[in-house]
Amino acid sequence: MTDLELLTKMAEGDVSAGRRFVDNHQVNVYNVCYSFLQNEHNAEDVAQEVFIEAIRNAAKFRGDSKLSTWLYRIAVNRSLNFLRDNRKRRFWIEIDSLFGIGGDPGDSKDQGPVSDDDLLEQQEQKLLIGKAIQALPENQRIAFTLNKLEDLPYAEVAEIMQTTLSSVESLIHRARVGLQKRLKNYYSN
Amino acid sequence: MNQLRVKQEIKPAMNCREAELLMVDFIAKQTPSDIPAALSEHLSSCSLCMRLYSNCIIDFKVLAAGRRIAPDPGFFDKLSVRLQSRPGLSIHKRKPVRRILHYSPVFLTAAASVILGIWIGSKWFILTQAGIETSNSLSSEERSGMVEAFASEMQLTDESTLALESYFIENENSDNYDAQ
The missing domain is CATH 1.10.10.10 (Winged helix-like DNA-binding domain superfamily/Winged helix DNA-binding domain)
Structure with a gap:
């Protein structure tokens, strides 16, 4: 069965086809995301979003390029969007601290797992x-x-x-x- | 001839800039066998480049530690949960709403202070206008006096006009005398 067939079946709800499709591509998609984001948790998060977008747009894939190339393109765009959003989020956190809403950096834990990784991300960026x-x-x-x-x-x-x-x-x-x-x-x- | 040979031996086959560019190319290669022989040769003869290369490789190894070489068995299950729990929603779409909710106290305070400012300003404006009107009504009372004064002045003017008229009439008569 080809990748496109697997993807189409996955979009239709075939779990075993979905599992095969994801297993075929998850390492490459994850590594592309990781190369851009340099953070494991965020890369995993964005890689999942890449597959969700691929499932949603399975019908739109015309087959002009390889399916892996199409997935890479989605992964690159998603990763760059994530970085842009992250930059905006950091701006808002700075505004937070300016108004005194943010409080201690530990308070940001309630914002979810992405904020949790900020320290790790900062260490990695060093x-x-x-x-x-x-x-x-x-x-x-x-x-x-x-x-x-x-x-x-x-x-x-x-x-x-x-x-x-x-x-x-x-x-x-x-x-x-x-x-x-x-x-x-x-x-x- | 002998000197030339010595020079050739001392000078490395690759200059530092070329070596640095090659380092960038092979930054992701983890095994020394992947590195070209020319670069290895330069690194063994140039301590500065060797230090730069070592630092790059060490840093890149730390950075690449998060990369995967095999599929994560739990990835598909996590993806399925995500697909079922939020079929029409992505992580990026939820952020602005959360942000607005998060910042609502700040925005509410700012909006309240603007509205309060407008209200105070309008009140002050109304009071000032009333003050102007009051001062206008007082001056109208005074104005009657001023009008009277003006009228009396006009009266004087009228008198002076009469005096002038009589003077000219008299002069006219005297002119007539001269003419006669």
Whole structure:
């Protein structure tokens, strides 16, 4: 049975097909999310959202690209949206503390598991390599992450990013140069 | 010839910048066998690059510790629970509502203070207007006196006009005398 058939059956409520489909792709989807989010809990959360979106939009998949490429695209978009939301949430937390609503950082526990991970996330962000990758411009970060960390070929990266091959090459080159400078600065200081 | 050979031996085959770029390329490779021979050669001869590479590799190993190599057996069950419990709702959609509820005391206080400000302002405006009207009515009483004064002044003017008229008439008569 093909991946598309499995996905269609999963969307129709076939549990065994769903389990097979998810098991086939969950590692790759999770790792893409993890590469962007650098946090296990958030990566798991977003990976589940990716599969939910895939089930919902199963009928819209036209088969122009590989199903895995389509899943990667959803994973990248979801992860970037999560990061944007997180940035906004942090802004609101700062506003909170400005008005004195937030109180102790421990009080944020009642906001759910995402807030619970803030400390861990902050610790992880202290890793200079992660910081350097996250500091790259968005397109460069996507191209670099998919090619260098996820080991995807340029052609698939171009398909995921819906751009040309030469554009991906240029983005990766700029990302390499940017990272090289950043890493040199970070580790020499 | 001998000097040239010595120079070739000392100079590494790859410069530091090229080595750093290659490090970035192979940052995710965990085994030393994945690293190209040229980079290994440079690293063995350049302590600065070796230190940079070691730091990058150590950091990347910590960062990559959360990656998965095998599927999580509980993932599908968690996904099923999520699908059943919130069929039409994603985590991102719930946040703004929660946020508004969370910030409602602040927004309510701000809105209340704005409404209070508008109410106080309108009251103050009404009182000021009433004051102006009162002062206008008082001056109207005084104005009658002023009008009378003006009228008397006009009266004087009238008298002076009469005096002037009589003067001109007299002069006219005197002119007539001259003409005669």
